[in-house]
Amino acid sequence: MTVKVHLWSGLRALTGGQAVVEVEATTIGGMLRELVRLYPALQEPIDAGVSVSVDGRIMASDLTAPVAAENEIYLMQRLRGG
Amino acid sequence: MSKLHVSTTVNGDSVEFLCDPRETLLDCLRDKLNLTGAKEGCGTGDCGACSVTVDGRLVCSCLMLGVEADGKDIATVEGMAEGEELHPLQKKFIEYAALQCGICTPGVLVAAKALLEKNPNPTEEEARYWLAGNLCRCTGYDKIIRAVMDTAADMREAS
Amino acid sequence: MALDDQKSVFKFVGTRPDRPDGLDKVTGRAKFGADAYAAGMLHGAILRSPHAHARIVKIDASKAEAHRDVKAVVTRADFSDKVEFKPGLAGEFWNVLENVMAGEKALYDGHAVAAVAATSALAARDALKLIEVEYEVLPHVTDVDKAMAADAPVIREGAADYSVPEGLHPNVVRYHESGHGDVEAGFAEADLVIEDSFTTEATHQGYIEPHACLASLGGDGKGELWCCTQGHWIAQKTCAALLGIETAQLRVTASEIGGGFGGKTTVFIEPVALALSRKANRPVKIVMSRSEVFRATGPTSSASMDIKIGMKKDGTITAAEGIFRLQGGAFPGAPGDMTAMCAFAPYDLSNVRQVGYDVMANRPKQAAYRAPGAPMGAFAVESVLDELCNQLGLDPLDVRLKNAAHDGSKASYGPTYDQIGLVKTLEEAKAHPHYAAPLKPGQGRGISCGFWFNHGGETSVSLALSEDGSAQLMVGTPDIGGSRASMALMAVEVLGIPYENIRVTVADTATLGYNDVSHGSRVTYASGLATIKAAKHAVEKLCERAAAKWGIPVDAVKWEDGCAVPSGPNAGDFDPLPLADITANMGATGGPISGHFEATPEGAGVSFGTHIVDAEVDPETGKTAITRYTVIQDAGKAIHPAYVEGQYQGGAAQGIGWALNEEYIYGEDGRLQNSIFLDYRIPVASDLPMIDTVIVEVPNPGHPFGVRGVGETGIVPPLAAIANAVSNAAGVRMRDLPMSPPRILAALKARDG
Numbered sequence: 001m002t003v004k005v006h007l008w009s010g011l012r013a014l015t016g017g018q019a020v021v022e023v024e025a026t027t028i029g030g031m032l033r034e035l036v037r038l039y040p041a042l043q044e045p046i047d048a049g050v051s052v053s054v055d056g057r058i059m060a061s062d063l064t065a066p067v068a069a070e071n072e073i074y075l076m077q078r079l080r081g082g
Numbered sequence: 083m084s085k086l087h088v089s090t091t092v093n094g095d096s097v098e099f100l101c102d103p104r105e106t107l108l109d110c111l112r113d114k115l116n117l118t119g120a121k122e123g124c125g126t127g128d129c130g131a132c133s134v135t136v137d138g139r140l141v142c143s144c145l146m147l148g149v150e151a152d153g154k155d156i157a158t159v160e161g162m163a164e165g166e167e168l169h170p171l172q173k174k175f176i177e178y179a180a181l182q183c184g185i186c187t188p189g190v191l192v193a194a195k196a197l198l199e200k201n202p203n204p205t206e207e208e209a210r211y212w213l214a215g216n217l218c219r220c221t222g223y224d225k226i227i228r229a230v231m232d233t234a235a236d237m238r239e240a241s
Numbered sequence: 242m243a244l245d246d247q248k249s250v251f252k253f254v255g256t257r258p259d260r261p262d263g264l265d266k267v268t269g270r271a272k273f274g275a276d277a278y279a280a281g282m283l284h285g286a287i288l289r290s291p292h293a294h295a296r297i298v299k300i301d302a303s304k305a306e307a308h309r310d311v312k313a314v315v316t317r318a319d320f321s322d323k324v325e326f327k328p329g330l331a332g333e334f335w336n337v338l339e340n341v342m343a344g345e346k347a348l349y350d351g352h353a354v355a356a357v358a359a360t361s362a363l364a365a366r367d368a369l370k371l372i373e374v375e376y377e378v379l380p381h382v383t384d385v386d387k388a389m390a391a392d393a394p395v396i397r398e399g400a401a402d403y404s405v406p407e408g409l410h411p412n413v414v415r416y417h418e419s420g421h422g423d424v425e426a427g428f429a430e431a432d433l434v435i436e437d438s439f440t441t442e443a444t445h446q447g448y449i450e451p452h453a454c455l456a457s458l459g460g461d462g463k464g465e466l467w468c469c470t471q472g473h474w475i476a477q478k479t480c481a482a483l484l485g486i487e488t489a490q491l492r493v494t495a496s497e498i499g500g501g502f503g504g505k506t507t508v509f510i511e512p513v514a515l516a517l518s519r520k521a522n523r524p525v526k527i528v529m530s531r532s533e534v535f536r537a538t539g540p541t542s543s544a545s546m547d548i549k550i551g552m553k554k555d556g557t558i559t560a561a562e563g564i565f566r567l568q569g570g571a572f573p574g575a576p577g578d579m580t581a582m583c584a585f586a587p588y589d590l591s592n593v594r595q596v597g598y599d600v601m602a603n604r605p606k607q608a609a610y611r612a613p614g615a616p617m618g619a620f621a622v623e624s625v626l627d628e629l630c631n632q633l634g635l636d637p638l639d640v641r642l643k644n645a646a647h648d649g650s651k652a653s654y655g656p657t658y659d660q661i662g663l664v665k666t667l668e669e670a671k672a673h674p675h676y677a678a679p680l681k682p683g684q685g686r687g688i689s690c691g692f693w694f695n696h697g698g699e700t701s702v703s704l705a706l707s708e709d710g711s712a713q714l715m716v717g718t719p720d721i722g723g724s725r726a727s728m729a730l731m732a733v734e735v736l737g738i739p740y741e742n743i744r745v746t747v748a749d750t751a752t753l754g755y756n757d758v759s760h761g762s763r764v765t766y767a768s769g770l771a772t773i774k775a776a777k778h779a780v781e782k783l784c785e786r787a788a789a790k791w792g793i794p795v796d797a798v799k800w801e802d803g804c805a806v807p808s809g810p811n812a813g814d815f816d817p818l819p820l821a822d823i824t825a826n827m828g829a830t831g832g833p834i835s836g837h838f839e840a841t842p843e844g845a846g847v848s849f850g851t852h853i854v855d856a857e858v859d860p861e862t863g864k865t866a867i868t869r870y871t872v873i874q875d876a877g878k879a880i881h882p883a884y885v886e887g888q889y890q891g892g893a894a895q896g897i898g899w900a901l902n903e904e905y906i907y908g909e910d911g912r913l914q915n916s917i918f919l920d921y922r923i924p925v926a927s928d929l930p931m932i933d934t935v936i937v938e939v940p941n942p943g944h945p946f947g948v949r950g951v952g953e954t955g956i957v958p959p960l961a962a963i964a965n966a967v968s969n970a971a972g973v974r975m976r977d978l979p980m981s982p983p984r985i986l987a988a989l990k991a992r993d994g
Contacts, residue, residue, distance in 0.1 A: 006656075008418070008654075047331055048402060048403075049330065056656050056658050056659035058656075058694060060841070060845075065843060072656060074655040077579075079579070079761070104363055109362075112275075112276075116278075117269070118275075121275070121449075122275065123499075123531065124531040124917060124918045126917050126919060158269070159268065159269040160269045176260065176263035177259065179260070179723065179886075181263075181266055182722045182723055183500045184271055187267055210929075213926040214927040214928075216926070217918065217923060219447045219448055219500050219891070220887070221890060221891055222890035222924075222932050223924075223925075223926040225887065226926070
């Protein structure tokens, strides 16, 4: 299904200015793969580490978590604690 | 340089060891007598994690040489409990959650015991200043001070 | 992740039993990093650069190697050459290796350049003097803004990643930008716009236990490592990579840990001890001195920040903008991105923009310190908010309530907030007697909010039942704050057996599945969630045994108060079957009963706090006394309230030190001037008042019992709350931390002309 992914403003340079990108995916892993397929320049930031916020819940790393069209999805820099 | 022979009493037991004259009492307690309760937090007498008493006086064992222990009477945290029976301070610290990581706890307990032996009725300010030589990074000292004050009250009542 | 029904009525959770490791810790029996000894053990010592920046021309260790007490000497050549350099954080193993043992350059005062293993600690120390190193001293830079300037010495070429815009100095290695709305339009709408700049200096986590380890590595690639660490699986994989051995062949055991706060989430001396051990074919113990800890472990970043906030007369924030520059030592990793994302997070803003820079300088490699990056941003932002309130004549709590983020607000970093507890903490603050208490002349009051993300992370937990009905719980997260007690409470809440009948062990890397570090306020949340699930897994099996014994279907059995019972009157008339009765013959009814859970739980809830501080400034000495302190923070659900209070108090105390006294002081020569506790002054018992706490509970939907992490948020508000209190007490805005007596006196003097 088509999900909308919001990108932080620093990433827009890599997507030709797009702040929100639509991809076909049912899981976070699938979504990240599709993002890179559409915008290969996103490979580096995604490899560097991203967390994904799904409806306000922050997924630090779970690629198997489901995503759906009605979710609010934000790509965020990988969170690190102390 | 050859080692020197030291005979001393620790927690009531007669002990002997050989040490390099440069080794501190802390090094000797830990490495030669296996009494690892006293900790090295700084090596410069600023943190109190190595606190012991020597002839009843509270000292930083990192500031004393092992050879100076000869003939002295040393008390460490390992000697605070009597068999199974914990010292009231030890019991209170557990009850009040007055420790988090526990690294400063032996030093704080030895120092607090020395305080209460000298002054069984300290004010909060007196307790804080007495314990100012024992650094704790985890607790903010709140529960430690409460534990010391309430133990002092319990001990006064019991006597 | 499908969630269980969230529990809200508890039998054990929320009580305050004694912690299981209490006896060991009050008797000196507990074994910390330096408390291990092995037969044939050698002592390691590390030679460190006295220069802030220098090319290493030559290392001649021949005299040391010839000494009869020295059994091994190592340099960078003794580590793996397969670890690849990559820009930014992608090549973190390389960054760690370069930090653990210098390559071509010494990058900071204290950087390790060589190490020896000798037959005693004193012999090792003496042997270091026999190693001759030839340095070519290079220009250095330690200040973050200077490190970004065009003429700054280059720390390393090619370390900048994709995010850094064109034209910036090579020392700028990562860049973050985020936000939404139109800040310029927002500023235009404001009745008052304040723009100001702030700095914070690097501080150290200040754990009382220096790093220590005992390592044993054979030529066959099999090794054992004992170390004080917040994460032994991370230590395992990092050491394996640096030593060029297979991860599974290195068994790492976590000792008790004497404080970490983020600073022990990585390795410094452990790979060195392993390399020495391999070369000497004997166990090697290394214990850092306090001075080494300050010079060569992982302090926080220092920060230079510009904030601009616009506010209407009625207190509505119309726009907010923050530029945050952080240096993280001679490596990428300064959490400028976290600072940026957290700075405005407590507020519901239509127009917000934040930029974060990660800059390199000739300083040690930074490590996490409780909510890394967040305290600096909060200091700057909350100071400007306070100033706006002062100038507009508005109450600081009311303004925060007016603008507070709530369920459904768009966070400054993008997503919509789920259920959050900020407003509740503000309301508690407003109602708290502290807020209404009168102030004496010379005293000032400050408040601040704070935010932190909290973390999930890879977690494995196993629970094994014994034949006598007691239980053993194996967790993988070192106990840094009393978590064994919380794990036990959660397990017995599920199992229904007494708290005393469970033993919690922190397993080693060979006896449990992978676990992420004890950091990110994740232990009670993630290990706790895993404990609950592992216990439920065991309970399922117990019910199966009862069902089989009774000859009824398994879904006709439920678990209540430690017993299997028929789930309803139709299920059959059987007496409750206690756990111990089932385990007594479990070997014969299907085998030993254990529960497991391995997953990366997501759904750690964010947490907010509000702090109220009263401070008194002595105008003659510039000394600040904190006269009253109240922490109000959302814990979701407090499993063991005494340890939650402890986290609140500890975070506040560290914040007080950071705000008033603690800083890394570098000389003109780039060397650290204050590397002992006498000169790096952390709060002592006589500096602090009692620290009052209020635990707010807005349950986190992502945890079966509602837990939110609590360990880190507590350090986010204090810097600003204290700065606001001091600024109000002294009558002058303090913009640079720490607000040490000389700085306050200088500010008073400048104000009075």
